[in-house]
Structure formats: structure tokens, C-alpha cells
Amino acid sequence: MDIFALLGQREFLISVLAAVSAAAVVFTFGSSFIVKSEMRDRIKRVALEREKMRAEEMARLRGVAAGDSRNIRRNAETKTYMKTVVERFDLKKAFQDDATVDKLAMAGYRGQGHLTTFLFMRLMTPIIIFVVAALYLLVLAPGGRPLYLNLTYAVGAALVGAYLPLLLLKNTTTKRQASIKKAWPDCLDLMLLCVESGMSVEHAFKRVAKEIGQQSVELAEELTLTTAELAFLEDRTRAYDNLGRRTGLDGVKSVMTALIQADRYGTSIGQALRVMAEEGRDQRMSEAEKKASALPPKLTVPLILFFLPVLFIVIMAPAVIKIMSGPSVSAFGG
Known part of the structure; x- marks a missing residue:
């Protein structure tokens, strides 16, 4: 009876409710601190993993540089005269525009060395073709033509040869884009599987770059470079934008735009990749149907x-x- 009387007292009920409220407050604040500590540990692990990937990429690049030091030094020595010619004649103002670097990147040529070589070839190709054509027309096969006519033909060949580096660059870009475009839908499917399995974007790019190399070496190269940029750059949107700019394909640019928006607004990357992968498969099917209808x-x-x-x-x-044979048989028979 004393216990029931105690439970029925107002002071006892107030003290019990106050104790429960205090316990709830302590539990609420404690759980928030625990979640914050877990989140802090998770962020620390992600940062450590990112630093590990950065160290691996730096070690790999240093290893490649150490293994090819002789070749790099030899190329630097052989391209010294090209750099001298480009700087002396100021070929950057004559031949380089805002899209030259992007065009070279689309063809797989990156760096200042490739730009210098391209500008040097823009100058030397018409001169070499003019000399060869003039030597052939004037010495080897004059053909009884006047001197001015042979020189006119040589100048015409030189003018045509001035566009030869651009044609070769465009041809290389077309082949490279065709290889990337062919393997891009499969790349999106693999990336979607990696992201939905719990991998980060950096690990997904790194894993897909290893797997897609058997189908497209060019795409594997671009994804590897993007993985390095994701590890080096502080803003990953720059790495996404660089990948779309280097490939020059609308499908890759649209996927990179979706990833940039997902990273900026905090939406699901898996959902964006799923939608873009479905669009890529539909586009590949439509292209196959288009080729079949044109057959x-x-x-x-x-x-x-x-x-x-x-x-x-x-x-x-x-x-x-x-x-x-009919008339001949009747004649012989007659």
C-alpha cells in the first residue's frame, strides 16, 4: 500500500518526469555528439584515402618519368630548334587561336611540347612541299613547261600542304572520338555499378579506367587523367569540365554536366548516372537502327x-x- 501511495503522490510523479526529461536531453545531445564524431572520423578517412590516392598517382608519375628520363631528355634536345623557330617568328600569334589547345587535347596531344611541334609543322610543311615540288618540276620532270608555270604549280602544292597538319589533326581527332564514343555507354554502366556498390567517384573512375582499357585505350587514358585531376584539384568540377573539353563529345559533356550539378546541389550521383546510362544505351540503339536502315x-x-x-x-x-547452236545443227543435218 505504501508503494502505491508513493506512486500516486504528485511530488514523486514530478520527480520521475523530470528525471526522464533530463535523461532524454542528455541522450539527445550525446547522440548528436556521437554522430558528429562518427562523421568527423568518416571525413578523416575519406581525406586519408584521397591523400593515399594522390600519393599513388604521384609515385606512378614519378616512376614513369624516372623510367623514361632518357627519352624525355632526348625529345627536349631535339625540340630545342622547334622552340627557337616558334619564338623567333612568333608563330603563336600567326597560327594559334583560342581553340588550338582544345583541338590538340581532343587528338590526345597535351602539353607545351606538342603545341610547339604543331606550330612548327604549320610553318615548315608548306615550305618543304614547295621545295620538293619545285625540285621535281624544275629538275626531275620539267616537261617543257615555262619556268613561271612550274613555280605556280609548286606554290599551289605548298598552299595545299599548308592544310596538311590540320587534316592530320582532324583525322586523329575523329578516330579518337569514335573509339571513345563506342565505349562510353559501357563505361557509364560500369561507373553506375561502382557508385551504387558504395565506391567513391575517385575509386569509380580509377576502377573503370582499368576495366575499359581492353575496349578503348583512349577512354582509359582520359579516365586515368581525370582520376589524377580528382586527386590533385581541390574543386572536382574542374576535373569533370576538363574531361568533357578534352573529349569534345556531346554525350561525355552532358554526363559531366550532370555530375557537376549533382556535386553542386547534393543530389544523387547514382541517379544521374542511371539516367545518363539509359540515354546512352538508347542513343547507341538508335544509331544501330539508323545504320541498319541505311544498308x-x-x-x-x-x-x-x-x-x-x-x-x-x-x-x-x-x-x-x-x-x-540450232541453225548449225540443222545445216549439218541437211
């Missing part, structure tokens, strides 16, 4: 030129032979 018109000309004549010969040859 019958392309087969029309070979069919007319090669199949129909043979078919007519097979069908009409027995009748022609019979007609040609």
Missing part, C-alpha cells in the same frame, strides 16, 4: 553492278546457246 540503299549499287548481270547470264545463257 539497303547502299546495297543497291553493288546489286545492280555485280549480282544482276550474273543472274541474267545464268538465266539467258542456255537459251542463247540453244538459239546459236
Whole structure:
């Protein structure tokens, strides 16, 4: 009875509720501190992992540089005269514009050395072609033409040769973009699997770069460079933007834009990759259907030129032979 009387007292109930409230307050603040400490530990682990990846990339790059030190030094020595010519004639003002560096990057040529070589070839290619054409037209095969006409032909060949470096650069860019475009949908699927399995974006790029190399070496190279930029640069949006700029493909640029928006606004990267992967598969299917629909018109000309004549010969040859052999047989018989 004393216990029930104690439970029924107002002072006892107030003290119990006050104790429960104090315990709830302590638990609430304590849990928030625990969550903050766990979050702090997780951020620290991510930072340590990022520093580890950065150290691995630096060690790999230093190893490559140490292994190819002779070749790098040799290339630097052989390209000294190119740099001298470019600086003396100020070829950057003559041939370089805002899109030159991007065009070289799309073709896989990065760095100041490739830019110097490209500018040097823009100057020397027409001169070399002019000398070769003039030597051929004036000495080896004059052909009885006047001197001014041979020189005019040589100048025309030099003008055509001035566009030769641009054509070679465009051809290399087209082949490289075709290889990247072909392997890009599979790359998105692999990246989606990596992100949804719990990997970070840096690990996903690194893993996909290793796996996609068997299908497209160019795409693996770009993803490896993006992995290094994600480890080096403080703002990862710059790494995404650089990947889209180096490839020059609309599909890659749209995916990088989605990743930049997801990183900026805190949305799900997996959801963005899933949507872009579906669009990539649909686009590849539409391109395959487009090629299949264009196949019958392309087969029309070979069919007319090669199949129909043979078919007519097979069908009409027995009748022609019979007609040609009929009168001779009757004459001999008569």
C-alpha cells in the first residue's frame, strides 16, 4: 500500500518526469555528439584515402618519368630548334587561336611540347612541299613547261600542304572520338555499378579506367587523367569540365554536366548516372537502327553492278546457246 501511495503522490510523479526529461536531453545531445564524431572520423578517412590516392598517382608519375628520363631528355634536345623557330617568328600569334589547345587535347596531344611541334609543322610543311615540288618540276620532270608555270604549280602544292597538319589533326581527332564514343555507354554502366556498390567517384573512375582499357585505350587514358585531376584539384568540377573539353563529345559533356550539378546541389550521383546510362544505351540503339536502315540503299549499287548481270547470264545463257547452236545443227543435218 505504501508503494502505491508513493506512486500516486504528485511530488514523486514530478520527480520521475523530470528525471526522464533530463535523461532524454542528455541522450539527445550525446547522440548528436556521437554522430558528429562518427562523421568527423568518416571525413578523416575519406581525406586519408584521397591523400593515399594522390600519393599513388604521384609515385606512378614519378616512376614513369624516372623510367623514361632518357627519352624525355632526348625529345627536349631535339625540340630545342622547334622552340627557337616558334619564338623567333612568333608563330603563336600567326597560327594559334583560342581553340588550338582544345583541338590538340581532343587528338590526345597535351602539353607545351606538342603545341610547339604543331606550330612548327604549320610553318615548315608548306615550305618543304614547295621545295620538293619545285625540285621535281624544275629538275626531275620539267616537261617543257615555262619556268613561271612550274613555280605556280609548286606554290599551289605548298598552299595545299599548308592544310596538311590540320587534316592530320582532324583525322586523329575523329578516330579518337569514335573509339571513345563506342565505349562510353559501357563505361557509364560500369561507373553506375561502382557508385551504387558504395565506391567513391575517385575509386569509380580509377576502377573503370582499368576495366575499359581492353575496349578503348583512349577512354582509359582520359579516365586515368581525370582520376589524377580528382586527386590533385581541390574543386572536382574542374576535373569533370576538363574531361568533357578534352573529349569534345556531346554525350561525355552532358554526363559531366550532370555530375557537376549533382556535386553542386547534393543530389544523387547514382541517379544521374542511371539516367545518363539509359540515354546512352538508347542513343547507341538508335544509331544501330539508323545504320541498319541505311544498308539497303547502299546495297543497291553493288546489286545492280555485280549480282544482276550474273543472274541474267545464268538465266539467258542456255537459251542463247540453244538459239546459236540450232541453225548449225540443222545445216549439218541437211
